[in-house]
Amino acid sequence: MTKNNRTTSIRTASGRRLAGVGLAMAALVAPTVALASPAAAQPATAHCGTSTGDTATSSWTSHAEMAKELRLLASQRSDVLDVTRIGTSNRGREIWAARTGTGPKVVLVTSEIHGNEKTGTEAVLSLLRSMTAPTPEAERLRSEVTLVAVPKMNPDAAELDRRGNDRTWAEVVADFPQLAGARPAWNYYTRAQGGDDYAARPGFDVNRDYHPNLDYVPQAKDFPGSSAGPGWYVNPESQAVRDLYKSLKAEFGAVDSYVDLHHQGPCYLDENGEAQVTMSLSGKFVDVENHQEYNRGYRLDYSKQLTLAAFDKLSAYGRSPFGSLTLYPQDIDLPGTGLGSFALNGSGTVLFEVRGQTQSWGAKQRGQLVKTVEHGLTGIIEAVGSGAAQQIDPDRYDEIPETAR
Known part of the structure; x- marks a missing residue:
């Protein structure tokens, strides 16, 4: 653990400290979503290039706003929710987790x-509000799972509204002197990318x-290194999540499921x-035969x-924007991702890829996309x-429509 990952907590009234889960701002989520057809819901134009477009940054929850919302929810539901600082970013911002x-x-x-992939943060806060509510359904879910x-x-x-964090190779070497003289990591951005000047x-x-x-x-x-190999935990953000994962494994014996919330391009079509x-x-991120030395109970099925639990939950809404779902490309082998690494450690893992990063899609269809993520997460939980989940036929996975790319 580096100096950036000292842990503090927002404690409950009883003095308990739990290991963490997160959220995002429910007040910004549209309360209802029209069940129009995908074509009808599609705006007339979409920015499908790589340059910066309509970021609509003010429409999304800032880091300070999120911290305020987390504290408020923790104070309102202190009997069932703990919020914890599990680390800090390279520029000193808190990395929060919440647990119920x-x-x-x-x-x-x-x-x-x-x-620049922001719907997940909004969806998680909305999910935590429902999961901590004093309702029979929420009480049942809380008795069955621990959501972190x-x-x-x-x-x-997030504050820079870009893909990469804010950290120089010199800062990495300062934290890890044994890397002096090594070539910078392949995923270190130093040139313009996605409309941002690195x-x-x-x-x-x-x-x-x-x-x-x-x-x-x-x-x-x-x-x-390369995209086909593991990463290194040289960034405080990945270290914080790694350390949280390890603490949960120590407490529960295993992390049953891990879901990572992302975005993709805004203009993909279904296979037709x-x-x-x-x-x-x-649900697939690595070719396990290439990484058997790290296999600690890989469970692809x-x-x-x-993945099918999320797909079925959303498909149940019928012919609606929630139903326009596809399978992410399966020809990937990424052991350096959180999903790949935690899958090799025995967790069931799922990727959500919502349409459009902020530079290409802004806040268009914001309410619908946030609710899509929230409903999918609810289906998994x-x-x-x-x-x-264990009664679902995993062979149905191959029947999920592919994406035309």
Whole structure:
């Protein structure tokens, strides 16, 4: 653990401190969503290029606003919710986690590891409001699962509204002197990308900084690495989530499920070329045969079952924007992602890829997209809690429509 990851807590009235889950701002989520067809819901124009477009940054919850909302919810529901600082970003912003439930199965959720992918943060706060509510349904879910969420886990990138964090290679070497003389990591951004000038403020794609060996110590011989290999935990943001994951494993014996909330391009079509894709899903992130030295109980079928739990929940809404779902490309092998690393450690893992980052999509269809994420997460939590996930036929996974790319 680096100096950035000293842990503090917002404690409950009883003095308990729990290990963490996150959220986002429910007040900004539209309360109702029209069940129009995907075509009808599609705006007339979409920015499908790579340059900066309608970011609509003010429409999304800032880091300071999120902290305020977390504190408020923790004070309102102190009997069932704990909020904890699990670390700080490279620029000193708190990385918050929130936790609710006492069930034996842990569902860990992270959002905004890429700072221009913001719907997940909003959806998690809305989910926590419903999960901590004094209702029979929420009480049942809390008795079945322990929900732990880390919203806006890359706050420096979120405040800059860009993919990468705000950290130089020189700062990495200062924290890890054994890397002096090593070539910078392959995922270190120093040039313009996605409309952002990393030459002025370099940073890393934190979602390539994970390693399946949760105790890995960076070594110069492992740099610059590649997308086909593990990462290094050289960034405080990935270290914070890694340390949280390890603490949950120590407490529960395993982290049952891990869901990471992302965005993709705004203009993908389904496999028939007819409908705009609202969200893509995936339960596969590594080719396990390439990483057997790190295999600690890889469960691809369970990841497929969890993916189908989200898919089925959303498909139940019928022909609506929630139903325009596809399978994320399966020809990927990314052990340096949180999903890949935690899958190799035995967790069921699911990727959500909502349409459009802020530079290409702004806040268009904001309410619909946030609710899509929230409903999908609810489907997974319900299936994990009841045990229904393990009754789903994993072979149905291959029947999810593919994306036309």
